[in-house]
Amino acid sequence: MTDNTVSNAVAVRDNGPGAMVEHYRNDLAMVMPSHVKPDTFVRLAVGVLRRDKNLALAAQNNPAALMGALMDAAQLGLTPGTEQYYLVPRKQKGRLEIQGIRGYQGEIELIYRAGAVSSVIVEVVRQADTFRYSPGRDERPEHEIDWDAEDRGELRLVYAYAVMKDGATSKVVVLNRAQVMKAKAMSQGSDSAYSPWQKHEEAMWMKTAAHRLTKWVPTSAEYMREQLRAQAEVAAEQRPAVGTSAPQAPMPAPASVEDDEDEGPIEGEVVDDEPAAREWPAAAQPGAGARQ
Known part of the structure; x- marks a missing residue:
């Protein structure tokens, strides 16, 4: 391999889609949930681009589509290029571009x-x-x-x-x-x-x-934060003032989670309110935000 060949290969690597992902590392990190490590996210994203020549070509054709998919995955805290969040090439106006698709493991992870x-x-x-x-x-x-x-x-x-x-x-x-x-x-x-x-x-x-x-x-971490906030408020209300012996008020029943009336079941979908359940492992298997 000649020196010129090596130089050309390095130039392609340093200016390709992987380099762009590295360049926007901080932007991706700003929208990630706290449990996601930016270095790991970027390394996995770059790795999948380098392993799949069709993805690399799609990323070069439309870098904005690549970054849009990665930004979506980052906001959701899902791993790109896995069954949590697929990165797939698709034809758009005669050329390949990247599309991000949430996978079933991603849906379960969010739950x-x-x-x-x-x-x-x-x-x-x-x-x-x-x-x-x-x-x-x-x-x-x-x-x-x-x-x-x-x-x-x-x-x-x-x-x-x-x-x-x-x-x-x-x-x-x-x-x-x-x-x-x-x-x-x-x-x-x-x-x-x-x-x-x-x-x-x-x-x-x-x-x-x-x-x-x-x-x-x-499906949102905001739900858990709201539960913790409500528990803290209840505890504060029950705490008697200094120098008083007022009895504590009974703790109210936990608030139920309301169904979104605008997002009911699809036509013909079978749903039921109170079936019992058989257990599945309590950890979502890591490893496609999705559009339908």
């Missing part, structure tokens, strides 16, 4: 991070599985899988629900194939060969159900 749930269950149902659930009659879905089967068949349903910290259970979301395909059709670039809908179909079914679940459970 856990709010601090209101102890477990989240998201599962797909295939043709060979046995699935029974009747809202108002069944406490929770019954899902039986033959793990010895060589082929469980096509994807048929997907469901999601959460168990709250106080033991209550969120609504149960159940979507059939037609509903998932409707969500897919609304997702930009879902028909592209690069789309996670093409490469990670099962994960995107799960992401769709998890995303619907976010309508019924807290």
Whole structure:
């Protein structure tokens, strides 16, 4: 390898998409949640660009689209280039550009991070599985899988629900194939060969159900801060003034989380208020903010 070849390679590296991400490290850090380490975030983002030539080309074609996706991931505190937050190339006006898509692990991470749930269950149902659930009659879905089967068949349903910290259970979301395909059709670039809908179909079914679940459970760290603030106010009100022996007022019941009336279930979606739940590991598996 000649000196000129080495120099050209260094120049491309230093002026490519990776260098731009490094340049905007401080801007990304300003919008990240406190638990995210900027150095780790930037290193992972640069790494995925260097490993995927299509992503690198898309980033060069439209650097603003790259930084927009990374800024979105940074604000959400999700890891880019993973199943928390996909970075995918898509064709826009005849050329590849980067699109950011929140993955199912990202949806679950945001639910856990709010601090209101102890477990989240998201599962797909295939043709060979046995699935029974009747809202108002069944406490929770019954899902039986033959793990010895060589082929469980096509994807048929997907469901999601959460168990709250106080033991209550969120609504149960159940979507059939037609509903998932409707969500897919609304997702930009879902028909592209690069789309996670093409490469990670099962994960995107799960992401769709998890995303619907976010309508019924807290997904913001602001929720936890509000709970802590309310607890502090209650404690201050109960503390008697110096030199008095006034009895403490009874602690009010915890405020319930209200459903957003403007974000109700999609047409035909099955939900229920009080099913029990089977446990899933309490940590969201790290490792796509998403647009639908």
